[in-house]
Amino acid sequence: RKLEINIGRKRYSSKTLNTKYTDQPEGPIYPLDVLRLDISKALHDISGIDHSLILNALESTNSMDRGDLLLPLPKIKVADPVAVANRWAIELSTHGCIGKVCAKGPFLQFFLDQRYLIQSTVPNILLQKGKYGQKKSRHQKKVVVEFSSPNIAKPFHAGHLRSTIIGGFLSNLYEAMGWSVTRMNYLGDWGRQFGLLAVGFKRYGDEKTLQKQPIQHLFDVYVKINMDLAKEEINGNSKCGISGEARSFFKNLENGDENAIKIWNRFRSLSIHHYIQTYSRLNINFDIFSGESQVSKESMNEALDIFRKNNLVKEIDGALVIDLTQWSKRLGRVVVQKSDGTTLYLTRDVGAAIERKKNLHFDKMVYVISSQQDLYMSQFFMILKKMNFEWAKDLQHINFGMVQGMSTRKGNVVFLDTILDEARDKALQIMENNKMKISQVDNPQRVADLIGVSAIIIQDMKSKRINNYEFNWNRMLSFEGDTGPYLQYTHSRLRSLERTSSDFTTDMLIRADFSNLNEPQLVELVRLLAQYPDVLRRAFETQEPATIVTYLFKVCHQVSSCYKKIWVSGKPADIAIPRLAVYSASRQVLHNAMSLLGLVPVDRM
Ligand code: ARG
Numbered sequence: 001r002k003l004e005i006n007i008g009r010k011r012y013s014s015k016t017l018n019t020k021y022t023d024q025p026e027g028p029i030y031p032l033d034v035l036r037l038d039i040s041k042a043l044h045d046i047s048g049i050d051h052s053l054i055l056n057a058l059e060s061t062n063s064m065d066r067g068d069l070l071l072p073l074p075k076i077k078v079a080d081p082v083a084v085a086n087r088w089a090i091e092l093s094t095h096g097c098i099g100k101v102c103a104k105g106p107f108l109q110f111f112l113d114q115r116y117l118i119q120s121t122v123p124n125i126l127l128q129k130g131k132y133g134q135k136k137s138r139h140q141k142k143v144v145v146e147f148s149s150p151n152i153a154k155p156f157h158a159g160h161l162r163s164t165i166i167g168g169f170l171s172n173l174y175e176a177m178g179w180s181v182t183r184m185n186y187l188g189d190w191g192r193q194f195g196l197l198a199v200g201f202k203r204y205g206d207e208k209t210l211q212k213q214p215i216q217h218l219f220d221v222y223v224k225i226n227m228d229l230a231k232e233e234i235n236g237n238s239k240c241g242i243s244g245e246a247r248s249f250f251k252n253l254e255n256g257d258e259n260a261i262k263i264w265n266r267f268r269s270l271s272i273h274h275y276i277q278t279y280s281r282l283n284i285n286f287d288i289f290s291g292e293s294q295v296s297k298e299s300m301n302e303a304l305d306i307f308r309k310n311n312l313v314k315e316i317d318g319a320l321v322i323d324l325t326q327w328s329k330r331l332g333r334v335v336v337q338k339s340d341g342t343t344l345y346l347t348r349d350v351g352a353a354i355e356r357k358k359n360l361h362f363d364k365m366v367y368v369i370s371s372q373q374d375l376y377m378s379q380f381f382m383i384l385k386k387m388n389f390e391w392a393k394d395l396q397h398i399n400f401g402m403v404q405g406m407s408t409r410k411g412n413v414v415f416l417d418t419i420l421d422e423a424r425d426k427a428l429q430i431m432e433n434n435k436m437k438i439s440q441v442d443n444p445q446r447v448a449d450l451i452g453v454s455a456i457i458i459q460d461m462k463s464k465r466i467n468n469y470e471f472n473w474n475r476m477l478s479f480e481g482d483t484g485p486y487l488q489y490t491h492s493r494l495r496s497l498e499r500t501s502s503d504f505t506t507d508m509l510i511r512a513d514f515s516n517l518n519e520p521q522l523v524e525l526v527r528l529l530a531q532y533p534d535v536l537r538r539a540f541e542t543q544e545p546a547t548i549v550t551y552l553f554k555v556c557h558q559v560s561s562c563y564k565k566i567w568v569s570g571k572p573a574d575i576a577i578p579r580l581a582v583y584s585a586s587r588q589v590l591h592n593a594m595s596l597l598g599l600v601p602v603d604r605m
Pocket of ligand 1: 149150151186187349369
């Protein structure tokens, strides 16, 4: 038996629609896409205005009483838009899947035909499941997303946490939009501090502890040796002792000394090994653990050669400097090589970018780094541009604001583990308040971990990236209000409804007869579900997770208001089935959007 789904009912060949818009959506056509096509066709027929102009002018609405799509007439440059809106509202009202058109000043509000809306949205979600909302591309493009990038032996601070969760989300989003994604972690694993760390390890290192807790142990050792170093400097013998030893170790490292490399390699690989486990709690898998240490001498020399060839560098006191003020005053001057010949963070970044282009052939590369490095990133990008790399335009810095007050019982947060553990423990405490419920949860520790992670992620993504926010355990873990646990709660509630109605098979839901589904709240819910593919595209344009989070809360609130009044259990099949289909589709959309953000939706909590 083949299922015929009434989607993409109207299709126009892409030849007639030579537009910016039709360049974008390849793959599944969703109900709102059909509405867009119907509007542009109908409007073109009565006015002669170009299809593409209309398609590009159509906007999503932020509240549904303003329609499923909105057309601001000034955008298509008609004279006397208010009068025209009134006239067109009448002429357009029954074309294709357009159900209703309202004129509001110079705006036209379009509403999908209700039957078409439900019939083309609900079964489609149930059929497409995890793929609903996504886009397929004929020519898959490649993106490298560099994110997280902590520094070995140094604290994992809030900036790294934000980079990790925002980067994880962006990677998922690119994938959903049909890109091939390389997730890359660029560790801070090079520099003088590794000389110091090696000296410290000789004094304070312990093999067993290193094996068990490499990140914590290396950090402890680093703190201790830094204290020793400070004492030494006060005593004025900084030329010899620790500092001298550290410098010579790092020199050995830079010269490729086998023994030095061996020691450092162990620090690095044990740390990575541990990081992999922690990242998996956030549902993140890196394809590449790169790092400052991995940038080859050749690519850095290539960079220095181009600097000279393009006349970018001046020598000042033996150091090589690029004066960026000639292109932009605020960019100042930057050193790209020190007088002792050692390289710098910036030069390593230039070398790394050259290598990545060569090896990974990306169409785009995204750096997810805190806004504290805004100036640095502009300098870096300007340099690549002046090196005449045509791909410099394909690089993007995704920045974000600061987090205040991220601390745990033990004080300031230093490790990612510690934050996640604390979130899990606090979530577990709250779950234990409801003895009945927790007794039904298979693995409370695991569920608490997932809820804790959700709390952290949603708190982070609730407002625009660039905003600062205050880390607040109580607020983020609350089961009420717009929090991660509330999303999880809504998801698990819908799961529970599906469990108790499991007599109705998915096949029955997909073939449901929706002609009696008229409850306005449920219809509103379906309208929201139909928006999801548009929400994804909008989030992709702005690269803002908040776009999706805001949408998710709208869906949850709508689910809540339906759930209380519009029942499934105890109803006859012809009423129960279409209702359950809508709830089930809602759960699927929640599931898809939550997963995209990096949450693992729970079945019970
Ligand atoms: N490790 C750096 C830090 O902690 C972040 C690295 C960002 N990436 C880059 N390509 N510079 O500040």
